[in-house]
Amino acid sequence: GAKLLGDAENILYQSDLSRSQKADLLTGMALLAGLVSPEFPRKLFERRKDIMMESAAYEMIKKEGYEEGIQRGLEQGLQQGLEKGLQQGLEKGLQQGLEQGIKQGTKIGMIEEAREAILDVLTERFGECPLTLREIIVCLDSISMLKALRRQAIQVESLAAFRELLDEWLKEA
Known part of the structure; x- marks a missing residue:
């Protein structure tokens, strides 16, 4: 699996495709490689981050991760705020x-x-x-x-x- 991924990555990287096509294909490859092992996309991204960051798919994934992070942060903040408010309310009461x-x-x-x-x-x-x-x-x-x-x-x-x-x-x- 890792050798095939590396070979495909090198062929893609050295091809005559445009930079945006390479970015999209490498990002797609990283997503599919994640089905085999969570390490494969991480290693691929570390090696080809410069190109993959230009991909529309990468931007969508980044945006989704950002929104999910914001949502989780809001939920945690709300939970902590409620707990603290309840504690303060009980103490004050x-x-x-x-x-x-x-x-x-x-x-x-x-x-x-x-x-x-x-x-x-x-x-x-x-x-x-x-x-x-x-x-x-x-x-x-x-x-x-x-x-x-x-x-x-x-x-x-x-x-x-x-x-x-x-x-x-x-x-x-």
Whole structure:
């Protein structure tokens, strides 16, 4: 196979054919030789690259290879971009979720602390706090209202006065 290819190549190269005809025939020969062995076209191209590059078939093959390379590059770039974007999105989402969770947890903690502070003040000042009043206080979730109620719990004259004040505020809210 290699000897026949070499002989055919030499005959073609030394023939009186035009340079473009030689280029096309050598390129065609390289394509057919590739059916026998992947080494044959590579060696032929290395020896006769100067002529083969002028072939229309070579230009088509080069263009096809270029387009395939571009397509593969785009696909790989897209895949890598998607993977990186997904990773960054997950990291950002996790970070935002964590921050939001901390904020929400802190707010809930402050609300619960404010509720407990009111109940502690009322219990300290007036003894056991009625269950109905406890149930109302534990349902409140406005920090500003809870802080104001704590101040009132410290200042009011009686548990009944606190309950009246609370009922008024709830009607207004």
